[in-house]
Amino acid sequence: MKSALITGATSGIGAEYSKFLAAKGYDLVLVARDKKRLTECGKSLSKNYGIKAEILAADLSIPTQLKRVEERLQNPKKPISILVNNAGFGLNRAFSQSDIKDEASLLAVLVTAPMRLTHAALEPMLNANSGSIINISSVASWIAGGTYSAAKSYLTVLSESLHTELKDTKVKIIAVCPGFTHTEFHQRGKMKMTGLPEFMWLSTKQVVEKSWRDLNSGKAVSVAGWQYKTLSFIARYAPRSIVRKVGMNVRRKQRT
Numbered sequence: 001m002k003s004a005l006i007t008g009a010t011s012g013i014g015a016e017y018s019k020f021l022a023a024k025g026y027d028l029v030l031v032a033r034d035k036k037r038l039t040e041c042g043k044s045l046s047k048n049y050g051i052k053a054e055i056l057a058a059d060l061s062i063p064t065q066l067k068r069v070e071e072r073l074q075n076p077k078k079p080i081s082i083l084v085n086n087a088g089f090g091l092n093r094a095f096s097q098s099d100i101k102d103e104a105s106l107l108a109v110l111v112t113a114p115m116r117l118t119h120a121a122l123e124p125m126l127n128a129n130s131g132s133i134i135n136i137s138s139v140a141s142w143i144a145g146g147t148y149s150a151a152k153s154y155l156t157v158l159s160e161s162l163h164t165e166l167k168d169t170k171v172k173i174i175a176v177c178p179g180f181t182h183t184e185f186h187q188r189g190k191m192k193m194t195g196l197p198e199f200m201w202l203s204t205k206q207v208v209e210k211s212w213r214d215l216n217s218g219k220a221v222s223v224a225g226w227q228y229k230t231l232s233f234i235a236r237y238a239p240r241s242i243v244r245k246v247g248m249n250v251r252r253k254q255r256t
Helices: 012-023 035-049 063-073 100-128 146-165 204-216 226-237 240-255
Strands: 003-007 027-032 053-057 082-085 131-136 171-176
Touching (some): 003 012, 003 063, 003 100, 012 027, 012 082, 012 204, 027 035, 035 053, 082 100, 100 146, 100 171, 131 146, 131 204
Parallel strands (some): 003 027, 027 053, 082 131
8 A cells, every 4th residue: 555654744735745645545644743633634534535544743853753753764564655744844033033942943844854754765765666755845945045945955955966866766756845835834933924915825735736746747846836936947047146135035024
C-alpha cells in the first residue's frame, strides 16, 4: 500500500496535501505538534477517504522529537512513498529586534527538520528506486526578507541540487514555492495582510494541484499563479539592490 508522511499536516498546504493524497488512495502519516487536532484530522480523513491515517505528534524544533519522525521514515516494515516537508512558521519582528530563541526555533523547523527528514527518506527511497519528496518552500526564497527568506532559500537550493543529483534515478524531488496563500500562517505570525489585494492570494488547492503536476512532469521548482510566476522571474533576474529593497519593504508592511 502506498503511503505519505506529511509534516504540518493539520492546516494550510499540509492539510490540503493530506486530503489530496488521501483521495488518491495513499495511507497517511500525519505529523504536527497538536495531538488532539492530529487525531481529529486522522479520523476525518480515514472516514472520508477510507484510508489509514497514522498520527505522530512531534515538535520538529526539538531534536528528540524530530528523531522519532526520522525513524518513522526509515522503518522498513512501513515504507513511505512520499514525504511532504511542509511544517513552518514566520516571525513578525526584524532580526535586530527579535528573540534569538525564536530565530533558532525557526531555523530548526524550516532548515534543520526538512534537511534531516529528506536525508532520512532518501536511503529507503533510493534502495527501492522509487519515491517523491515535496519540499514546501516559498517565493520568499528569492528575495531578501529576513531569516524566513534565508531559510526558504536553503530549502529551494537544496531541492534543486538534489533534483539534479537524482536525475538518473526514479526518486523525484521538487521545491514548491507559493506566494501569499490563504492559510493560518499569517494569522499565527501576527502579520498584517489587510493591504494585500485579493488577486494576489492563492488557494491551497491551487498550490497543491500545480505542484503535483509539476512533480510528475519532472520539474525542480513549482510556482503557482501567473502573478507569482512573474514576480519570481523578476526576483531571480532583477538587480539585487532592487530585490533587497522591495523584499524588506514587504516585510516592514507585514509588521506594521
